[in-house]
Amino acid sequence: MRESLHDGRVAIVTGAGQGIGLAIxxxxxxxxARVMFADLEEAAxxxxxxxxxxxxxxxxxxxETAARLVAKTVETLGAPAILVNNAGGGILRPFLDHTPETLxxxxxxxxxxxxxCSWHALPHMKAAGWGRVINIGADSVRNGLFDHAGYNAAKGGMHGMTTGLAREFARDGITVNTVAPCAVVTPQYREIEKSNPDLIAKVVSVIPMGRAGTEEEVASMVAYLARDEAGFVTGQVVSVNGGTTML
Ligand SMILES: NC(=O)c1ccc[n+]([C@@H]2O[C@H](COP(=O)([O-])OP(=O)(O)OC[C@H]3O[C@@H](n4cnc5c(N)ncnc54)[C@H](O)[C@@H]3O)[C@@H](O)[C@H]2O)c1
Structure with missing residues (x-):
């Protein structure tokens, strides 16, 4: 453990039961950091x-559930200094194939x-005069990837919240950024690779490096943004995408 980097700072990671969240x-x-693992699933x-x-x-x-997460974190580990909003996942399909429920x-x-989670965690960061909010968005917001309109509505909202919060808390020692991955190799990705290789080939065809990212490559950018040394970086959407979108 590289204790010097966070020295026991408390982090909440949502969707930490599996996949990218677990790697983060x-x-x-x-x-x-001392991490609170939050997920929809108890077992995970x-x-x-x-x-x-x-x-x-x-x-x-x-x-109310988000409020209980922050309260439990404060009680058991201490006030959250780092919040990673990773919970999510796509329901990917053509827009008109969605139902009201899937949207x-x-x-x-x-x-x-x-x-x-941001609304409940930020007051603690503001009181401490230090904080990091890191959202996991999506590079598909930048290139309008096929079948992503509903998902991009959600992730685009997250990208938008990033800039607003960054400005609002810029003088409180708090940075707010989004890490936007392209396709990432997760257990779910491996399943699709077996069941629908054509879909994977289509997704990878838009990535100049010719491969999907790894969970660790996403986690690495999150780790950087969480550190003291990233203190002048705020309001950014940083793509981790093998060159899929540039600038
Ligand atoms: N995997 C990719 O290719 C990819 C690409 C771009 C962005 N992302 C984003 O990265 C994040 C992680 O992706 P992943 O592939 O590891 O997903 P995943 O589905 O494997 O894991 C997401 C986790 O979030 C949890 N979760 C979902 N809804 C929740 C809720 N309402 N409350 C609490 N927990 C909830 C799930 O239980 C699950 O454990 C997601 O936000 C996803 O949209 C993923």
Whole structure:
């Protein structure tokens, strides 16, 4: 553990039960943060938290649940200094193939989770005079990737919240940024690779480097933005995308 980087600072990672969120949580732990593993699924949150026992489960698109997450974190680990809004995931399909339920679920899980967790965590960061909010957005907002309109509505809202919050808290020692990945190799990606290789080929064809990213490559950018040394970087959407979109 590289304790000097965070020296026990408290981090909340949402959607930390698996995939990119789990990789981010592990990376922040390695940098010396004490992490609260939050997820919709109890078993996944508990398993990810392991011996630390710092697990929380519930639907974070619900305001009261997000409030309970922050309260439990304060009680058990201390006030959150780092919040990673990673909970989410796409329901990807042509816009007109969505149902009202799938559209609502897309916005709920990707945008409302980030709004409520930020709303409840920011007062603690402001009181401490130091904080990091890091959202996991999506590079597809920049290139209008096929079948992504509903998902981009949610992630685009997250990108927009980033700039507004960054300005609002710029003099409170708090930075707010978004990391925007292109396709990332997760267990789900591996499944699709087997069941629908044509889809994977189509997604990868737009990535100049000719491959999807790794969970660790996303976690690495999050880890950088969480550190003291990134203190002058705020209001940015940083793509981790193998060159898919540039500038
Ligand atoms: N995998 C990719 O290719 C990719 C690309 C761009 C962006 N992203 C974004 O990165 C993030 C992580 O992606 P992933 O592929 O690891 O996803 P995943 O589906 O493997 O994991 C997401 C986690 O979030 C949790 N979650 C979902 N809704 C929640 C809610 N309402 N409350 C609490 N927890 C909730 C899930 O239980 C799950 O454990 C997501 O926001 C996703 O949209 C992923």
């Amino acid at each position: 949580a592990r990376r922040l732990e390695a940098d010396g 949150a508990r398993k990810a938290a392991g011996e630390t026992g710092a697990a929380f489960w519930g639907d974070l698109a619900d305001e 609502r679920a897309t916005i709920d899980r990707n945008l409302w989770t980030a709004i409520w």
